[in-house]
Amino acid sequence: MVTLQTVRRDAPWSWLKAGWRDLVRAPMVSIGYGLIFVVTGLAITAGLWSLGMTSWIPVATAGFALVAPAFAIGFYQVSRKLDAGETPRFSHVWLLRPGKITQVALLGVFLIILLLFWVLIAQALYAYFAFGNFRPIGEFSSFALATPRGLTLLAVGTIAGGILAAFAFSISALAFPMLVDQEVDAVTALVASVMAVRAQPFVMLTWAWLIAFWTILGTVAFLLGLAVIFPWLGHASWRAYQDFSPVPSPSRASAAAS
Template sequence: MAAVQINDIRPGAPMRWLKAGAGDMARAPMVSIGYGLIFVAIGAALSLGLWFVGAAAWIPVALSSFALIAPLFAVGIYQISKHIDEGKAVTFSDVWLVSGEKISQVAFLGLLLIILLLGWARIAQFLYAYFASQDYTTLSEFTSWLLGNPAGLAMAVIGTVIGGMLALAAFAISAISFPMLIDKQIDAATALIASVTAVRRNLFPMLTWAWLIAFWTVIGTAFFGVGLAIVFPWLGHASWRAYQDFCTDCGPSSAG
């Protein structure tokens, strides 16, 4: 396992990544937005399932958990950007074509994110059991208790702090690792270390980038989730451009 060379970036780089990501999406709008719609549908199905079983109060936790592993789901978006860079026509089937040796490395990093997701779900369950005096099955009841009761506010604050720490860990692990695995002949451990190193050495711009990702994700979710069909691929393409800024000499490129 050899270390890779990570470039330092300028503080204003995240805005440039967003602009470049929008350019990628404009070059393959049908494929990019179609890919985003698939995951909007998955999130909607998850929310509806919780609603129908009388657990609507868990929808916010489920959606935030879903966001933790979004970088794994964005692998197809990285494939689109890679094809654009190579000057290839992009078709919907291209987003699923990950070679066998890469799948195992992607799956390893994906497993780490899933462990964080399960940890967050377990912590949320514990906090709810500790602070709530009764079951709040509807989203309106839960929201009223969360914002209008001291115990609910305490749970919200503690949950936000813990969730933020887990989200930061997931961000550090995945900031450039998944695009790197798609682009280079490299192992998961090397990609993970490179990603954490990139975040650690460029903390201010990367925290800005994390904030922008969170902000636009909230905006997309606010529009009943439909906005995520645009926001999700846009941020995925932008993450590919972020990776390219960091990694100009990270080992041999894959054949695609």
């Protein structure tokens, strides 16, 4: 069992402000870490483009959104160092105790499973609705935006992706920061995250909407905007975790520490 603090209904806006302050206090480390994922995304995009499979770029971008919470642990580490009055260094983003790495990896596997499930759904929908091979983005856009089957594909795909994204958000919103900060197991951290969503759905729905909005905005800017937005949202997620202040029951905490 986990106990949570009640947060204000407008708390997500405070998390964004606090996250921005963390980003400004450690811009080199935060943006440098964020650039790793931007460069990786650009490399994947370039690879799909060279193979003539540009229609899969939106699928890959949506897939990154599913697993991004696992990669944001570096930003949680930076915010944690700032809270301790220390100067964050790039090496800090990788510093996790072996026991914590195991639990982070376990929770990360859940997100990877969701990612693979999303890819399978995208392939199935494409095979069902698309008669032709619309791999270039121009052909796919004409099909998706100008034909009934294409519009149906977009609608069904958006709904399916939204459901998976909501599930990924529910199990990870507080889980990864909690694993970084406390001696708990992945299941306890996952439960804390789900409890926060169930206890204050309006707050967490607002937070999920803000994350989606800024992520889409950064992606539209040829992924380069994510070099700033991803660190910003990562630091803000740490502040969200702190606001909820999840505390596991003594039995679970002692079991995780043993």
